[in-house]
Amino acid sequence: MANVSDIKSTVPQKRLRGSLPKIGIRPVIDGRMEGVRESLEEQTMNMAENAVKLIKENLRHPNGLPVECVIADKPIGGVAEAADCAEKFARNGVGVSLTVTPCWCYGTEVMDADPLVPKAVWGFNGTERPGAVYLAAALAGYSQKGLPAFSIYGKDVQDKDDTSIPGDVKTKILNFAKTGLTVAEMRNKSYLAIGGVSMGIAGSIVDQNFFADYLGMRSESVDMSELVRRIEREIYDKQEYETAYAWVRENCPEGPDLNSEFKQHSRERKDWEWEMVVKMTIIARDLMIGNPRLAELGYGEEALGNNAIAAGFQGQRQWTDHLPNGDFMEAMLNSSFDWNGIRETFIMATENDSLNGVAMLFGHLLTDTAQIFSDVRTYWSPAAVKRVTGKNLTGRAADGIIHLINSGSTTLDGSGRMKKDGNSIMKPFWEITAQDVGACLDATSWCPANLGYFRGGGYSSQFATEGEMPVTMSRVNLIKGLGPVLQIAEGYTVELPRDVHDVLDKRTDPTWPTTWFAPKLTGKGPFKDVYSVMGNWGANHGAISYGHIGDKLITLASMLRIPVCMHNVEEERIFRPSTWNAFGTADLEGADYRACKNFGPLYT
DSSP states (O other), X not given: OOOOTTOOBOOOOOOSSSOOOEXXXXXXXXXXXXXXXXXXXXXXXXXXXXXXXXXXXXXXXXTSOBOOEEEOSSOBOSHHHHHHHHHHHHHTTEEEEEEEEXXXXXXXXXXXXXXXXXXXXXXXXXXXXXXXXXXXXXXXXXXXXXXXXXXXXXXXXXXXXOOOOOHHHHHHHHHHHHHHHHHHHHTTOEEEEESSOSTTOGGGSOOHHHIIIIIOOEEEEEOTHHHHHHHHTTOSOHHHHHHHHHHHHHHSOBOOOOSOTTTOOOHHHHHHHHHHHHHHHHHHHHHHHOOHHHHHTTOTTGGGOOOEEEEEEOOTTTTTTTXXXXXXXXXXXXXXXXXXXXXXXXXXXXXXXXXXXXXXXXXXXXXXXXXXXXXXXXXXXXXXXXXXXXXXXXXXXXTOEEEEEOSSOOOGGGGSOOEETTEEOOOOGGGOOHHHHHHHHHTOEEEEOOTTTOTTOOEEEEOBOOSOOEEEEEEEEEETTTEEEEEEEEEEEEOOOHHHHHHHHTTSOTTSOEEEEEEOOOSSGGGSSHHHHHHHOOSSEEEEEESOOHHHHHHHHHHHTOOEEEOOOOGGGOOOOGGGGGGOSSOHHHHHHHHHHXXXXXXX
């Protein structure tokens, strides 16, 4: 049993450079004084305050810190007050803009003109004042000026003195706010490539223009030899290493060695590999975010890190043919806990697949939870399962399943051992308990690496995801002549009977973690059946997030101008800028492509 009696939750902290983005609330008003404006100021400011209350009660940054809101000093009735508000927002690091009003205002005179800040307008649905008229005028102005904005308007008319926020409005405000924060959180951060291209995988050809133009991110890289340098010269916190090594040997049990007996590494070599993988984990983290302890040890440059909000490790083959693989490093960094306690997950893509790393980053910033990285390995039809096991697939698995399995960076959170009301769940780190950590560790063994793949040895996590969790698989692909596209598949993890799991799992590599995935089917297109989902997936990897977040991913993609080429999200959940309607309402997928092409990448 894992010893988690002394495990603690890390205090929420900002570990990356740059201020946390804030949400700006812009109360706008009819500027006519001597009666009109004065009669509306209290109601307008109340709308702003209510929006702030809603956001602060429901949203956090992924690091656990509270989301801060900034309100204009007074209602904005014209150009001068709009300029005052813009200056205040710039001084306070506002990254998302929500305009609110119960009344008519002077359209373009009161608008937010910052092209890099995601923006939405909430027009109060009341009959006493023409809030809907202003909303339509404002959105027309934003469209005409090439500043896509989101429309928020309640379905039901409210009384003018009703200060509540209807449920449908709440959903849109929170969706927009969290997604807008995701855009702002990525800006000016780095993707760190540790190594280069792994085995010719296109996603590990890091496209700096994509990161800069679409995400506003830097692309940094270090050679994998930097890990060797730091290990050999002991450029790491040796005190932390001693703590980490002892914790790992106590809580990370070694699984069976399935290599042929004549090929297995010696016990001495295996113990050395444990030392190496723990050091690799500490050093990769230091490369991402820095470590002030290194400055105390005389390594000021190394202490700085690369301000990396996400990273990837090449590993294969130049590293893994000679040294222990990155599986332990990737899995532990991607988990919400380690020897230092419960903390925010890191994003570390195996094989330096930067495009899957981006999908993982999207999922983490939208859900605050850890992400599963997997090969989209095999489609198992009901007939094939029946043939090899003699058993029928049932429940959500009845139409077939996709085997998600990878030797590397599957988070231990993905084992499904965290529970809420008896159900498997993945949690933000501030909700994770010591019991959750213990359950995940107890469910995981660390098998000596398959030496056919990894000649240098190492250890791969081994578990089967438990329970039936709602999840969303996504992936970014780059298409020559088109640019980036996003794929989305909502569905569920499924738990197979152990005898069925064992037969299917052993046909691949039983030393690796497995998640069985059943996508939601629509009966048409790429979601006609499970086979079609597998056949239409655009790459060998997928990023899996807890929850059905396809709608949020679609909203995020529209903010970044990345078209969505495949999804199974219900139409009523889709929330894009209102100007997307101008590109066609009968064919929403085509309209998305046209709108993204028209407005171009956010940062160009």
